[in-house]
Amino acid sequence: MDFRLTPHQEALKKEFEDFFKEEMKKAPPGLEAGLEALFSEEGFPFHRQLVRKVADRGWLTMAWPKEYGGQDAPIIDQLMFSEAMGYSRAPASDIFGVGMLGPTLLAAGSEEQKKEYLPPIARGEVVWCQGWSEPNSGSDLASLTTRAVRDGDEYVINGQKIWTSGAHHADWMFMIARTNPEEKRSRGLSFFLLDMKTPGITIRPLYSMEGSHLFNEVFFDDVRVPARNIVGEENQGWAVTRAMMNFERSNVGMMSGLKRDLEELVQFCKETKWNGQTLAQNPFVRHKLAQLAIEVEAGRAMSYRIAWMQEKGGLLMAAHAASAAKVYGSELAQSFAYTGYEIMGLYGQVKKGSKWAPLMGAFESASQLCMGMNIAAGTSEIQRNLIAWIGLGLPRTI
Amino acid sequence: MDLDFTEEQDMLRTSARDFLTTECPKTLVRELEESEKGYSPEIWRKMAELGWMGLVIPEEYGGMEMEFMDLVVLLEEMGRNIIPGPFFSTVVLGALPILAAGSEEQKKELLPKIAEGEAILTMALTEPTATYEAGGVKLKAAAEGDSFVLNGTKLFVENAHIADYMICVARTKDGADPEDGITLFLVEGGSPGITVEVVPTIALDKQCEVVFKDVRVPKKNVLGELDKGWPIVQRTLEQATTAKCAEMIGGAQAALDMTVDYAKERVQYGRPIGSFQAIQFDLADMWMKVDMGKNIVYEAVWSVSEGLPSTEKVAMAKGWANEAYKFVAERGVQIHGAIGTTRDHDIGLYFRRAWASDLVFGNTEFQREVVARQLGL
Numbered sequence: 001m002d003f004r005l006t007p008h009q010e011a012l013k014k015e016f017e018d019f020f021k022e023e024m025k026k027a028p029p030g031l032e033a034g035l036e037a038l039f040s041e042e043g044f045p046f047h048r049q050l051v052r053k054v055a056d057r058g059w060l061t062m063a064w065p066k067e068y069g070g071q072d073a074p075i076i077d078q079l080m081f082s083e084a085m086g087y088s089r090a091p092a093s094d095i096f097g098v099g100m101l102g103p104t105l106l107a108a109g110s111e112e113q114k115k116e117y118l119p120p121i122a123r124g125e126v127v128w129c130q131g132w133s134e135p136n137s138g139s140d141l142a143s144l145t146t147r148a149v150r151d152g153d154e155y156v157i158n159g160q161k162i163w164t165s166g167a168h169h170a171d172w173m174f175m176i177a178r179t180n181p182e183e184k185r186s187r188g189l190s191f192f193l194l195d196m197k198t199p200g201i202t203i204r205p206l207y208s209m210e211g212s213h214l215f216n217e218v219f220f221d222d223v224r225v226p227a228r229n230i231v232g233e234e235n236q237g238w239a240v241t242r243a244m245m246n247f248e249r250s251n252v253g254m255m256s257g258l259k260r261d262l263e264e265l266v267q268f269c270k271e272t273k274w275n276g277q278t279l280a281q282n283p284f285v286r287h288k289l290a291q292l293a294i295e296v297e298a299g300r301a302m303s304y305r306i307a308w309m310q311e312k313g314g315l316l317m318a319a320h321a322a323s324a325a326k327v328y329g330s331e332l333a334q335s336f337a338y339t340g341y342e343i344m345g346l347y348g349q350v351k352k353g354s355k356w357a358p359l360m361g362a363f364e365s366a367s368q369l370c371m372g373m374n375i376a377a378g379t380s381e382i383q384r385n386l387i388a389w390i391g392l393g394l395p396r397t398i
Numbered sequence: 399m400d401l402d403f404t405e406e407q408d409m410l411r412t413s414a415r416d417f418l419t420t421e422c423p424k425t426l427v428r429e430l431e432e433s434e435k436g437y438s439p440e441i442w443r444k445m446a447e448l449g450w451m452g453l454v455i456p457e458e459y460g461g462m463e464m465e466f467m468d469l470v471v472l473l474e475e476m477g478r479n480i481i482p483g484p485f486f487s488t489v490v491l492g493a494l495p496i497l498a499a500g501s502e503e504q505k506k507e508l509l510p511k512i513a514e515g516e517a518i519l520t521m522a523l524t525e526p527t528a529t530y531e532a533g534g535v536k537l538k539a540a541a542e543g544d545s546f547v548l549n550g551t552k553l554f555v556e557n558a559h560i561a562d563y564m565i566c567v568a569r570t571k572d573g574a575d576p577e578d579g580i581t582l583f584l585v586e587g588g589s590p591g592i593t594v595e596v597v598p599t600i601a602l603d604k605q606c607e608v609v610f611k612d613v614r615v616p617k618k619n620v621l622g623e624l625d626k627g628w629p630i631v632q633r634t635l636e637q638a639t640t641a642k643c644a645e646m647i648g649g650a651q652a653a654l655d656m657t658v659d660y661a662k663e664r665v666q667y668g669r670p671i672g673s674f675q676a677i678q679f680d681l682a683d684m685w686m687k688v689d690m691g692k693n694i695v696y697e698a699v700w701s702v703s704e705g706l707p708s709t710e711k712v713a714m715a716k717g718w719a720n721e722a723y724k725f726v727a728e729r730g731v732q733i734h735g736a737i738g739t740t741r742d743h744d745i746g747l748y749f750r751r752a753w754a755s756d757l758v759f760g761n762t763e764f765q766r767e768v769v770a771r772q773l774g775l
Contacts, residue, residue, distance in 0.1 A: 001400060001403060001467060001696055001700050002399060002400045003399060003401075003697050003700050003701070006399075009399075076399055266773050266774060266775060269775065270774065270775065285775075286766070286767065286770040286775050287763070287766045287767070287770065289773060289775060290766035290767070290768075290770040290773065290775075291766055293714070293769050294714045294717045294766075294769060297694060297711075298691075298693065298694050298718055301690070301694045301697055302693055304399070304401070304693070305401060305693050308401040324685075324686050324689065327686075328686060328690070381675075381679070383682075384678065384679045384682040384683070385675070385678065385682075387682035387685060388672075388678035388682045389678075391682070391685055392682070392685060393658075393662070394658070394661065394662065394672040394673065394677075394678050394681065395662070395669070395670055395672060395673040397669075397673050
């Protein structure tokens with residue numbers, strides 16, 4: 001075993017860190033790292049210009065094959081990038097196009113689709129969104145009912161999606177619809193790539209508890225999509241979906257963001273004196289922060305292990321390992337938010353913008369936003385189901 | 399970066415697992431933990447023949463000159479199987495400090511004996527002060543002619559009742575800094591003035607009270623430099639803590655496997671209890687704690703064996719392993735239901751060891767304080 005980075009990787013790491021440090025000087029003040037910041041009014045333009053910059057340097061999709069816009073770089077190099085990006089809180093990648101659709105098309109797309117869709121993603125030119133959940137199909141996604149009916153060389157789509165992150169900014173959507181109404185579950189589903197400018201699409205915003213606009217409802221009224229935009233075979237869409245779920249769940253940039261948050265919280269506790277002693281002198285605070293540090297480090301070690309597994313297995317990995325990464329990461333972020341909120345005492349509730357908000361109200365918003373992460377991309381309950389069924393071979397009864 | 403074990407390490411693991419499964423079934427584990435000596439001389443001899451005691455001892459002293467990581471692979475298997483006995487204290491708390499700080503004479507005298515299974519060792523560090531910090535060392539060693547005279551009490555000394563040698567951590571000088579003025583002594587077991595009593599503990603692991611009353615130790619038995627022994631202790635603790643973590647992960651994995659198997663077999667309400675979601679959630683959480691534990695424990699082991707600054711990594715690994723092993727053992731008992739609470743069931747063997755391992759080399763509260771200081775708090 002050898003945990004050392006090569007000189008090349010160390011150098012890359014530094015290059016990424018320096019780059020992000022510079023770029024983040026130009027960021028809108030107090031821009032948070034989460035998805036909602038990417039899609040806010042001030043966040044979105046900054047996010048896209050940064051993605052373009054990163055793409056211009058060949059960093060956005062470096063682990064992809066050269067012929068589709070990548071550099072054939074090892075996944076560990078991509079990990080260096082994700083870590084540096086997470087630590088700087090730079091909104092420089094996108095989960096949907098780069099993190100999910102790209103690897104999925106590489107694994108399951110036709111040659112034609114790879115040539116058509118991958119290079120624009122690699123250049124940072126296209127914004128994607130994900131049309132999966134429906135009002136009656138959340139955890140039980142395979143039960144979804146949005147219909148796609150074959151008509152000549154098109155499919156006609158009718159139905160509704162919900163919780164569609166960033167649909168209000170997206171150029172394209174990857175979505176799942178039912179092509180075989182005889183099959184009520186996964187065997188009747190197909191996977192489509194859909195231009196958001198297609199007539200018949202209506203988007204309605206959904207506002208989150210703390211006020212941001214990330215999610216949307218998307219309605220489809222006789223939306224026509226070319227038949228060649230299907231990924232995989234008709235009625236084989238579920239396999240594509242499951243592969244993509246793993247990519248969504250194993251995304252590993254989150255841990256370095258928490259490391260940064262922890263450093264700032266530690267610094268805050270060292271400097272802040274309420275009631276005669278610094279927060280850092282309070283044994284409760286010391287131990288809570290130490291415990292978080294242990295859990296963040298365990299998360300980092302896990303993310304390296306995942307990168308290692310992906311490197312060996314060519315981006316594919318065991319579903320339960322991806323599930324573990326997702327549930328651990330989101331619950332750690334939640335634990336972090338609640339711990340920070342508790343340490344802040346009365347100040348924890350103050351919103352960003354007020355002079356009384358410590359760390360720009362980080363914990364006021366994080367305490368609310370963290371709930372979304374425990375539920376999105378497969379709830380914590382679903383992830384544990386998958387670990388039990390796939391990882392431990394326990395009987396599946398649903 | 400290479401996060402896989404080598405082929406040789408995988409082979410070592412497999413052969414160790416086979417040996418331990420055959421030689422030390424759980425019936426023998428129970429017998430040994432209840433016995434006075436606490437180990438099987440027969441198995442001890444066989445382990446010596448396999449070269450296990452000398453695994454990391456240089457060839458010139460009769461060892462196999464393998465790496466610390468190799469030893470850790472072995473210890474993980476020992477934790478998984480459970481094998482009562484003085485392997486850990488002899489090799490990790492005995493051989494390693496002698497390797498690190500012994501004179502050529504001391505190494506020539508003791509290391510071959512250890513490698514051949516002819517000597518049982520332990521380290522006498524903790525005292526009734528109940529801490530692993532230097533300030534807890536109060537046992538005094540006073541120079542007298544060509545000897546030192548040791549007076550004081552050591553507590554929770556594993557295997558002191560059978561040890562041929564104890565490395566006694568004593569205070570030779572008082573000063574402002576408690577880490578200054580500590581000296582290590584190689585003390586022969588059974589030396590006049592030593593009284594040993596086995597303290598009954600949760601894992602029946604022969605933690606002893608050792609009283610030193612005017613115990614004479616020749617000057618040549620000083621291990622390392624006078625007054626400068628604490629760095630040796632620190633280094634030993636780093637190695638011992640990470641090694642113990644690996645043993646704990648092995649135990650946690652065994653407890654997990656046992657519990658998963660049980661959940662698949664035990665039928666209630668016409669179905670295996672492992673089909674109930676609540677049980678599945680617990681098992682998923684248990685699996686994550688063990689699997690993630692491996693990552694940080696192996697990295698801490700690597701860091702220590704590379705001689706890199708490892709204080710934070712070691713404390714984090716132990717902090718994680720403590721809580722992981724206890725969690726797995728506790729949930730393991732719960733999922734087994736009533737039989738899990740009996741003396742006869744194997745899950746209890748792991749439960750008791752989880753609770754014992756938690757404390758050795760520092761419980762989670764201790765580790766968190768180390769981490770807090772490393773964070774700069």
